[in-house]
Amino acid sequence: MISVQPVTETILALVPTYGLPFLFGIAVLAASGVPVSSSLALLVTGAFIQIGELELTQSFLVALAGAVIGDQIGYQIGLHAGNAVEERLVRKPKRAAQILRAKEFIDRFGGVGVFLTRWLLAPIGPITNIICGASDMRWLRFTIWDFLGEVLWVTIYIGAGYMFSGNLEEIATLMGEASWLMIAALVALGMGIRLLVVLRQHRNEAKKA
C-alpha cells in the first residue's frame, strides 16, 4: 500500500493544478489500458465541483469524451492485433473451435458485458475493450453499450466525489475495494455455476450406467 500512496497523491494534486485537460488525458489513457486511476481523478473532480473550483457540465462531458475515446483506442488495438493473432491460431482445428466458442459467448453477452465493465466492474474495462475488438464485436453495438456504461461511470464517480468530498481518500479506497470484490465474487459465481453443471452431468452419466 505504501508504494501506491505517492501515485495517489500525484493524481490528487494534478486535478486542481491542471483541471480539465488532465481529466481528459487520464480518462483516455486509463480506458485504453494504461494503468492509471481515472476513477480516482473523477472522485477528486467531484469534490472540486462541490467546492466550486471546477464546473459540473464541462467536467462531465470532458471525462465522458475521454473515456469513450480511450475505449475506442482499446477496441481498435484489439481489432488489429486480434486479426493477426487469430489468423495464426485458426490453423489448428482445436484452437479454431475455441475461438468460435469465445466469439459466440461475446455475441450473446458482449453488450451487457461492455456495459457492466464500464462502471460496476470498471477495473477490467480496458481488457474488455481489447477482447471485444479482437473478437470482431460489431462496432456500433460496442460503441452504444460503451457510451451508456461510461455515462453511468462518470455520473457515479463524480457523484460520489461530490457527496463525500470531505473524505476523498477514504471513499477512493472503498470504491476500489468494492469493484475488486465484485469481480472476485463474479468469478467465484461463474466457476460455481460451472461446477454445478459438471456435477449434474456426472450424476446423469452415473444414472445411465
Place this chain on the structure above:
Amino acid sequence: MKKLWSDHKLLVLGFLAALILTSMLFVRFIADVVYWPQHQDQTISGWMTVGYVAHSYDVDKDKLVEALGIETNLRRHLTLTAIADSQDRPLPELRNALLKVIIDQRAARD
C-alpha cells in the same frame, strides 16, 4: 465427488481460490466501512487546495488565505505543495499555520 475432483482439478481449485479471495476482499471492505466514520478530519495533504481544506474542515476560506499570506487573485487553484514551493517554506509549516486558523475558528464558534 471423487470423479469431479479427478476430472476437474483446475475448476475445483479455481473455484475455491475465487471463494477465498472473495471472502478476504469482503472482510477488508466491511472492516474499512466500519472504520470510516472515526476518521472525519482528513489530514491536510499537499494535494489539497486552500478551498478544499476550508471545505473539508468547514471553516472560512478567506481566513485561511489570509493566514497563508497569498494574494487572492494570484492564481486560483494552487495546491498546498505549490504554495509552499512558491513561498520557499516547508509544507509542515504551512499545515501548522492552517491548523492554527482552523482551531481558532472552531473555538470561536463553540
